[in-house]
Amino acid sequence: MSESVTVPWVRGRKRRDGHEPVVMVTAYDEPWARLVDAAGVDLILVGDTLAEIVLGYEDTLSVGMDDMVHHVGAVARARSRALVIGDMPWMSYHTEPFDAVRNAARLIRAGAGAVKLEGGRRRLGAVRAILDAEIPVIGHLGLTPQSVHVMGGYKVQGRQVEAAEDLVADAVALGEAGCFGIVLEGVPDVLADRVTAEISVPTIGIGAGGGCDGQVLVLHDLLGMSKRPAPKFVRRYAEVGEIVTSAVAQYAADVRSGAFPADAESYHASSELREALTSRA
Ligand code: KIV
Numbered sequence: 001m002s003e004s005v006t007v008p009w010v011r012g013r014k015r016r017d018g019h020e021p022v023v024m025v026t027a028y029d030e031p032w033a034r035l036v037d038a039a040g041v042d043l044i045l046v047g048d049t050l051a052e053i054v055l056g057y058e059d060t061l062s063v064g065m066d067d068m069v070h071h072v073g074a075v076a077r078a079r080s081r082a083l084v085i086g087d088m089p090w091m092s093y094h095t096e097p098f099d100a101v102r103n104a105a106r107l108i109r110a111g112a113g114a115v116k117l118e119g120g121r122r123r124l125g126a127v128r129a130i131l132d133a134e135i136p137v138i139g140h141l142g143l144t145p146q147s148v149h150v151m152g153g154y155k156v157q158g159r160q161v162e163a164a165e166d167l168v169a170d171a172v173a174l175g176e177a178g179c180f181g182i183v184l185e186g187v188p189d190v191l192a193d194r195v196t197a198e199i200s201v202p203t204i205g206i207g208a209g210g211g212c213d214g215q216v217l218v219l220h221d222l223l224g225m226s227k228r229p230a231p232k233f234v235r236r237y238a239e240v241g242e243i244v245t246s247a248v249a250q251y252a253a254d255v256r257s258g259a260f261p262a263d264a265e266s267y268h269a270s271s272e273l274r275e276a277l278t279s280r281a
Contacts, residue, residue: 005042005083007114007136011180013202015213022181022214024085024204025222028054029074032219037080043204044080045116045216046072048087048146052228053220060145061090065103068092069110076111085138086112090146093117097129104130104137116183118144120170124177131178139174141167141195142208143186154231156207158187168195175199183216184208186233207233 013019024043027033028050036044050071051057072086086107093100104115114136117123130137142157151157158164168191171182181202184192189209196203196212205212217234220226224239254260269277 004081007083007180010043010083011201013213014200016197019213021212022202022204024214024216026053026216026219027075027078028071028219030078033075033078033080033084036219037078037082041082042214043085043216044075044082045085046075046087046112047116047218048089049218050087053218053226059148061148063089065089065092065106069106072107072110072112083113084111085114085116086110088115088117093123093126093130097125100126101129101133101135104135105133108135114138114180116140118146120167121173124173127174127177127179137179138204139171139179139182140185141170141174141182141187142184145185154186156186156188158191164188164191164194167191168198171195171199171203175201181214184212186231207231 010022013022015021022043023041024045025036025041026045026047026049027036028046033044046068048060048063048068050067051060051063054071055063055067057063068086068089072084076084088100088103088107092103100117107115115130116138117126117130118140120139120141127137127139143151143154145154148154158167167187171184174182179201181204182195182199183204183206184195185205186207189211192203192205192208193211202213204214204216206216218226221230221234222237223241224236225241225244230236251260
């Protein structure tokens with residue numbers, strides 16, 4: 001468990017070769033990155049869900065490179081065993097391949113060990129250019145939130161045969177281009193299983209069934225801290241939101257009643273200073 005996770009290590013983690021599933025979770029700042037790393041996750045994704053989960057926007061389209069660089073830096077400063085992956089926000093890789101490389105490099109300079117971007121064959125130009133610059137890339141197919149308007153909402157993808165075959169072809173193309181893994185989001189389990197069987201790099205599922213080579217969840221969903229309704233695929237492992245609200249409510253009550261701070265929580269002066277300050281009162 002102690003050696004740092006590397007891209008080559010991830011690349012080889014196919015379950016069909018007898019490996020345990022890869023564990024990925026999101027984090028957006030130093031304290032949470034430190035805590036999830038201590039829990040032994042393999043990959044920390046600084047996702048563009050930063051937009052909704054931390055910054056209060058409606059969708060992921062609202063964050064840009066400066067936001068992502070800021071938060072990748074915070075996560076990287078946790079100096080984790082886990083590999084930190086920086087998500088490329090919408091419009092950071094959709095124009096010229098040159099822009100894609102420059103933006104990917106900003107995430108690497110901020111401390112990421114790899115980048116993730118959404119889309120299949122239409123994004124191959126960007127993927128190849130980033131890989132050519134020696135920056136590892138993980139793909140993301142299926143329900144890709146940056147395409148919310150094209151999809152007409154957050155809907156499970158690949159339900160029709162043609163769309164499913166398209167997605168398989170996208171996955172094969174990304175694998176052949178050199179991606180070291182592919183996130184599969186919001187697709188039927190049988191489609192995820194087919195992609196997992198077809199490609200030689202790990203699939204990491206989110207709402208893609210139990211047959212992928214790994215799983216990813218948004219941290220605040222699994223901890224019960226997000227305000228958005230949890231999708232069907234989220235399992236809540238704790239109600240941290242309730243714990244936080246009740247702890248802070250107790251603090252507020254103690255301040256208002258005078259129970260906080262107690263004498264032991266205050267600094268005390270020498271008798272000389274005490275006398276000097278109180279004798280003139
Ligand atoms: O941005 C994100 O958090 C993601 C995960 C949901 C895979 O892309």
